[in-house]
Amino acid sequence: MSTLANSSNIFWHECPVGKTERHKLLNQKGCVVWITGLSGSGKSTLACSLSRELHSRGKLSYVLDGDNLRHGLNKGLGFSAEDRTENIRRVGEVAKLFADAGLICIASLISPYGKDRDACRAMLADANFIEVFMNMSLSLCESRDAKGLYKLARAGKIKGFTGIDDPYEPPLNCEIEIQEKDGVCPTPSAMAGQVVSYLEDKGFLQDQ
Numbered sequence: 001m002s003t004l005a006n007s008s009n010i011f012w013h014e015c016p017v018g019k020t021e022r023h024k025l026l027n028q029k030g031c032v033v034w035i036t037g038l039s040g041s042g043k044s045t046l047a048c049s050l051s052r053e054l055h056s057r058g059k060l061s062y063v064l065d066g067d068n069l070r071h072g073l074n075k076g077l078g079f080s081a082e083d084r085t086e087n088i089r090r091v092g093e094v095a096k097l098f099a100d101a102g103l104i105c106i107a108s109l110i111s112p113y114g115k116d117r118d119a120c121r122a123m124l125a126d127a128n129f130i131e132v133f134m135n136m137s138l139s140l141c142e143s144r145d146a147k148g149l150y151k152l153a154r155a156g157k158i159k160g161f162t163g164i165d166d167p168y169e170p171p172l173n174c175e176i177e178i179q180e181k182d183g184v185c186p187t188p189s190a191m192a193g194q195v196v197s198y199l200e201d202k203g204f205l206q207d208q
């Protein structure tokens, strides 16, 4: 019998301490803030600024950053469509656990494919998945080139780089869009403020 067949003999074990109790303890509601956008669009900057702002308000959050997770949980995954799908799936599952724990989980990954993001959305109650689109032009992202990767991609030294020779599918159904105006991007604290306002309006920053 294969290992896969054995995996059907597993059962869900319910724990007596539930989500509502955790929410009460933390005075907040768990959710996933999923930040998607091109490399250099400001995903990590927003994630950190948002986490800092929430912390200063006494709210517990945790950042799952694509780049960082590729050093551990997702070590060994590359950038083929299949590997990106598996990367997003794993982070979606981890983010779901953090949200269930009562945290405001901030996931920042390029997550270029709509179907992969939608699969993560489907793991949670719809309202608990807040998709934030960093709607920055390729030219702005490329001009930043903080890690020199666009330069390498343009020179053909990195193949399959998102936005250059690999696709990015903009969200069709995002909750929040962060946009540049006339080539100018909002400050990190203004971007974080936009997300905090949304979380506040939707009642995530209190337990009921």
Ligand SMILES: Nc1ncnc2c1ncn2[C@@H]1O[C@H](COP(=O)(O)OS(=O)(=O)O)[C@@H](OP(=O)(O)O)[C@H]1O
Residues within 6 Å of the ligand: 038, 039, 040, 043, 044, 066, 067, 070, 079, 083, 084, 085, 087, 088, 108, 109, 110, 111, 112, 147, 149, 158, 159, 160, 161, 162, 166
């Ligand atoms: N081919 C290619 N395409 C895109 N990005 C690349 C590539 N190779 C390396 N990098 C670096 O990996 C970071 C993106 O990792 P993610 O896990 O967020 O990517 S994905 O969601 O699986 O598409 C990305 O980080 P960010 O710049 O923070 O987005 C890059 O630093």
Ligand SMILES: Nc1ncnc2c1ncn2[C@@H]1O[C@H](COP(=O)(O)OP(=O)(O)O)[C@@H](O)[C@H]1O
Residues within 6 Å of the ligand: 037, 038, 039, 040, 041, 042, 043, 044, 045, 046, 144, 146, 185, 186, 187, 188, 191
């Ligand atoms: N709102 C912003 N205003 C000014 N510079 C920014 C802003 N957001 C990001 N940056 C800068 O752009 C570069 C890329 O940002 P980063 O957050 O690393 O993007 P990503 O995580 O999407 O790759 C960094 O040097 C960062 O300091």
